[in-house]
Amino acid sequence: MDAQRAEVCALEAEIAALRRACEEPRAAGEDAGLVQKSLREIYPSDSEGWASSKDLQSHLEHLESELLFLSTLTGINIRNYSMKTEDLTSTEKTEKSIKKVLQKHRLSGNCHMITFQLEFEILEIQNKESLSSVITDLNIIMEPTEYSELSEFVSRAEERRDLLMFFRSLRFFVEWCDYRKRTFQHLKDKYPEVVHLPEGAASSCMGVRSACQPGFELVVVWRMHMEEEGKVFPKLDLLPKVPQQALELDQHHILETAPLRFRTLLGVLGIEAALESLITSLCPADNQFPANTQREDKLAQPFES
């Protein structure tokens, strides 16, 4: 019995100890905050990281809004970019003061519907007086588009390694294409009977046909001319399609001189009004709109010519 009593005493003592042990960890080890605290003491740098996690998030948001602003402003959306550098500084004593670094850049993105991928190298040479940065190699990869004007322009940009001109002209080109599309669509909506867009509004052709003059069609070919220096100009041509008999009757060579006259018209009226006057000249009278309504829905032209 004494042994049993002793066991009871021992058990009671152990239980008391266990109860204390049960309560202690709740206060110390189990608390996540305290665990973190102890870990923070171990890894002080991480504690800063945790503390600034919110700052990071807000900083990231700020950067994202900057990115959105720049892509809207420039019209160019850069999706991926990476850069590697290579130190080409010569180890020879005489050239040590000249620092040479080769940067290899890769960049991809899009300008509206045109996507591009660029690879270019920049050689930076720094001596005591000056720093020069020269693009030594430029490769432009573009998905084939319906815009035939672009391929020549791209190879010219590559040849001259003129990256800034590439972006500048691409932007202008896309704006002009967008304007052409809007103009064609607008005219098609306004004169659905007369205006024909055989390859869609995004193409460079617009046909004008009237039911009153069958077999007679005026085709407007509107292309973008990308100049050597990178400027982009619209270039419009008029191609009359006329039956042979009509040509024979054209004693005053009106049809022959039509393309030239169209050019003059463009110079005087501007693109949209010139096209509209061309359409109304073929249109039945009741389809014509008074001059003031024509003015109101004038589209914004990208650049003043």
Add this chain to the structure above:
Amino acid sequence: MEWANDGKSKGGVLAHLERLEIQVNRSHKNLEDPQRAQAVEHALRTKIHKLRCLRDELRSKVKRRQARVRASIANEEPDQTQEISEQEVAERRQENVKAILQAYRFTGLSGKLTSRGVCVCISTAFEGNLLDSYFIDLVLQKPLWIHHHSIPIFIPLEEISAKYLQTNIQRFLFCLCEYLNAYAGRKYQADRLQSDFAAYLARPLQRNPLCNLLSFTYKVELRGQFLFCARLLYKDLTTTLPTDVTITYPEMDALPPSWEEQRASHENLFFTKPLHQVFTSFARKGEKLDVTQV
């Protein structure tokens, strides 16, 4: 009887009685005690059993707790990496966005949002040569206004702002971009002519700040004494090729036909090629001539 047989029994009757009493007591006790003892023992056993149960329960509880604490400490590693990986994702994105923002300088326009608007950086280049950049700090409120800028005074900034600033900020910046790039390009060409082809120049090249009027006198052949005087005018301030080129020959009244031909071809070259490239072609031709003369 015992005591009768043993007359010599110790202690006499009283002692015997005492012994008997003790015996009785003892037998009594023996009768009661087992019952009591049993009860006590039973109670103790129950108690021990209960205590053991409680102890075991507590022991396992403590074990579980310790295991959990240990696990949570051990788990801090994966937890931490998870936390870090989220953070890493954010950090990586941040680095990526920062790099892309930097890369916008290659499009010609980059910038930073400010508390009041935006500070735009306009980069310039001529062909592959990356040249100076300029900034313009815009306050985005109605009406829009320019707070600071580093655009050279001779660039017609006021004229461009009057035209576009209030109506189309994009066009305003594109236009400015064109002017600045053309200026940088003209300046670059003039600088290159001066630095790389000084041997051809009879006297230092003269230029206006906009670099849209250049005039220089150069040796038609490096070793010859014959001089041409060129005057290049860039009427369109957004171009890097001249709109007017005149070449005169200051030292002679009339030129032999072959020279006149050369004069005309030089004029044509200046119209179509950047200045320093024209001189590169002269130098190349000169080398060829040297070779043929040898």
